[in-house]
Amino acid sequence: MEIKRYFKIFNFPPVAKELFSFVFEVSLVSYLLFYLIESLAPQFITQFFNLNLLLGTTMLSGALTVIFPFSKKMGEKGLHKITIKDILVFVFLSLISSALIWYKIKSLGKTAVVVAALSGIVVFFMSFIVMFGDQDGKKEDSDEYID
Numbered sequence: 228m229e230i231k232r233y234f235k236i237f238n239f240p241p242v243a244k245e246l247f248s249f250v251f252e253v254s255l256v257s258y259l260l261f262y263l264i265e266s267l268a269p270q271f272i273t274q275f276f277n278l279n280l281l282l283g284t285t286m287l288s289g290a291l292t293v294i295f296p297f298s299k300k301m302g303e304k305g306l307h308k309i310t311i312k313d314i315l316v317f318v319f320l321s322l323i324s325s326a327l328i329w330y331k332i333k334s335l336g337k338t339a340v341v342v343a344a345l346s347g348i349v350v351f352f353m354s355f356i357v358m359f360g361d362q363d364g365k366k367e368d369s370d371e372y373i374d
Contacts, residue, residue: 244297251288258285321351
């Protein structure tokens with residue numbers, strides 16, 4: 228990618244890159260959880276905390292993670308085999324997302340059920356792609372990361 232060439236002057240140590248990645252993961256999960264709580268119980272979170280601050284942290288740390296990625300060579304744990312536990316977690320997440328989407332659009336009637344079911348299927352398959360998608364060891368980018 229062209230943008231990575233402009234940032235080669237910033238040679239962050241691997242610990243900083245891992246920190247960017249960790250802050251992004253924690254802030255993203257926290258934001259999504261707080262947003263879910265806020266959508267189910269309005270003013271429960273925003274009465275005490277501005278979610279836009281957490282969204283800004285998520286976006287900034289996500290941008291830093293994309294620009295300065297934590298190399299897979301540093302944190303690679305090997306290939307992951309698909310287990311029953313993985314499938315059950317994916318099914319659970321799919322059902323939760325379907326139920327939440329149906330809850331938010333239930334006024335549409337039968338269309339809400341169809342949309343919720345399709346979104347659950349998409350979440351299920353996207354979970355597989357995210358978890359197991361890049362296990363062939365091929366690099367998608369031709370650029371080398373600076374470590």
